[in-house]
Amino acid sequence: MNMQSVVKIHEKVLGKIMRLCPPVPPETGGFLGKRDDLVCEFEFDSGIVQLNRGIYKPDSMRLDAFMEKWNDSGISLCGILHTHMAGQESLSIEDRKFIADIMRLNRQLFQSLYFPIVIPKQGIYFYEAQRKVDRIEIVKQEFISCEENVRQGRLNQ
Numbered sequence: 001m002n003m004q005s006v007v008k009i010h011e012k013v014l015g016k017i018m019r020l021c022p023p024v025p026p027e028t029g030g031f032l033g034k035r036d037d038l039v040c041e042f043e044f045d046s047g048i049v050q051l052n053r054g055i056y057k058p059d060s061m062r063l064d065a066f067m068e069k070w071n072d073s074g075i076s077l078c079g080i081l082h083t084h085m086a087g088q089e090s091l092s093i094e095d096r097k098f099i100a101d102i103m104r105l106n107r108q109l110f111q112s113l114y115f116p117i118v119i120p121k122q123g124i125y126f127y128e129a130q131r132k133v134d135r136i137e138i139v140k141q142e143f144i145s146c147e148e149n150v151r152q153g154r155l156n157q
């Protein structure tokens with residue numbers, strides 16, 4: 001395991017994700033923010049209601065609002081997660097299309113973004129989209145939960 005690519009997530013954020021993501025319906029989601037290299041924020045988002053409920057579509061107005069709010073505290077958007085039903089730990093074809101769209105629309109903004117899948121009451125599975133010269137690569141990532149950002153000591157300020 002390459003330690004540099006391991007996602008570091010605050011244990012409180014992990015707890016909040018597992019607490020707020022409902023078992024039904026699937027395909028709700030939320031936004032992840034990070035400061036330095038620690039995932040330190042999560043905001044639940046039930047998404048835009050669609051006729052076809054097959055895929056989570058973030059509420060982009062809320063997303064913009066949080067990005068702005070976080071920006072003031074030095075936090076940047078680092079991922080968009082969504083829920084699946086048990087047994088579906090991997091990204092669907094629609095999920096991969098959605099990820100490609102997000103990365104294409106925000107070419108200047110993001111070199112990489114996390115797109116975790118949350119199975120409520122079970123766990124979280126981290127995927128990272130990385131911008132390469134000629135394509136977007138999606139890789140599965142390990143994560144560790146951290147109590148404090150010891151190096152910076154700036155959490156819970």
Ligand SMILES: [Zn+2]
Nearest residue numbers: 082084092095
């Ligand atoms: Zn999905």
